[in-house]
Amino acid sequence: MPLLLDYEHATQATSPQSNNILIYARDVQSSLTPTSTQRTTLIVAGCYIIAIGILWHVPFLSWIIYPFKLLTVGFHEMSHAIAGILTCARIHSVELDPDEGGETRMSGGIPWITLPAGYLGSSFIGACLIACGFDTNASKVACLVLAVFFLFTLWWARRNWLTWALILGMAALIVLFWFVAGGVALRYLILFIGVMSCLYVLWDVIDDTISRKVNSSDASAFAKICGCCPSQVWGVVWLMIAFVFFVAGILVGLAAFKQSAAQQESDSHHFLPVPGSSGALTLSPSNSILVTAGVILSALLL
Known part of the structure; x- marks a missing residue:
C-alpha cells in the first residue's frame, strides 16, 4: 500500500510537467499547421x-x-x-x-x-x-x-x-x-x-x-x-x-x-502603400508625404 501511495504521489508530481509538454506540443502543431x-x-x-x-x-x-x-x-x-x-x-x-x-x-x-x-x-x-x-x-x-x-x-x-x-x-x-x-x-x-x-x-x-x-x-x-x-x-x-x-x-x-x-492586403495598405492607393489616401497629408518619400527612397536604393 505505501508503494501504491508513493506511485500515485510520483504520478501527481510529474503530471503537471507532462501537461506542459502536451500543451507545448499542441502549440507547436498549431503554429506549424x-x-x-x-x-x-x-x-x-x-x-x-x-x-x-x-x-x-x-x-x-x-x-x-x-x-x-x-x-x-x-x-x-x-x-x-x-x-x-x-x-x-x-x-x-x-x-x-x-x-x-x-x-x-x-x-x-x-x-x-x-x-x-x-x-x-x-x-x-x-x-x-x-x-x-x-x-x-x-x-x-x-x-x-x-x-x-x-x-x-x-x-x-x-x-x-x-x-x-x-x-x-x-x-x-x-x-x-x-x-x-x-x-x-x-x-x-x-x-x-x-x-x-x-x-x-x-x-x-x-x-x-x-x-x-x-x-x-x-x-x-x-x-x-x-x-x-x-x-x-x-x-x-x-x-x-x-x-x-x-x-x-x-x-x-x-x-x-x-x-x-485579406488581412495581409489590409495591413499592406498601411505599410509603405503604393502612392495613390486607398491606403495612402486615408493617411494625413504629412504622413502621406512621408510614405511617398519612403517608397521613392526605396526605389532609388533599389
Whole structure:
C-alpha cells in the first residue's frame, strides 16, 4: 500500500510537467499547421521548385531563369564580402561573369569563416526570403534589406558592367512588382527569389564538390586550409546546413505569418502603400508625404 501511495504521489508530481509538454506540443502543431493562405503559398513554392528544375535542365529554356541565377551568384559573393568585413578584411572588388561565376577579392580576414560564407550565406538569405514570402509586409521589408545589399554590391563592383546591369534590372523588376495588386505580386517574387537561391546553393554544392571535384571551388580551398577532410566531406556538411536553412525558412514562414490574404492586403495598405492607393489616401497629408518619400527612397536604393 505505501508503494501504491508513493506511485500515485510520483504520478501527481510529474503530471503537471507532462501537461506542459502536451500543451507545448499542441502549440507547436498549431503554429506549424498551414492556413488556407499558407497552403496556397506552399503550393506556389512547390510549383516554383518544379518549374526551376525543368528550366534549369532544358538548354533552350534556361535563359528564362538566367538573371535569377546571376542574382544568386551575387548573394554568394556578397556573403563572402560580408564575412570578410566582419573578420576585418579589406574588400577590393566583387565581380560576376556571364558564365554564372563570380569572384570576391579581399585581403586579410579569416579564411575558415569567409570561405564557407558564400554557400551558407546565400542559402541563409534564400531561407529568409522564403519566410518573408509568406507575408506581404515582410516582403516589403525584405526588399529594403535587399536594397542595402545591392548598394554595397554596386560599390564593390563599380567596374563590373554585368553586376550593374543585373542589379539595376532586378531593382526595376522589384519596384514594378511592388506596384502590382497592392504588393501581392511582390510577395510571390520574393518567394521565388528565395526558392531559387536555396535550390541554386543545393545544386551548386552537389555539382562542385560531391559529384565532381572542382579545384577552384570554395570547398577545395577550405579543405586545403583545414587539412583534416577532403572537399567532398565539406560539401556534404554545407549541403546539410543549406537544406536545414531551406526547411527552417518554410517553418518560420508558417509559424510567424498566420494572416489571411485579406488581412495581409489590409495591413499592406498601411505599410509603405503604393502612392495613390486607398491606403495612402486615408493617411494625413504629412504622413502621406512621408510614405511617398519612403517608397521613392526605396526605389532609388533599389
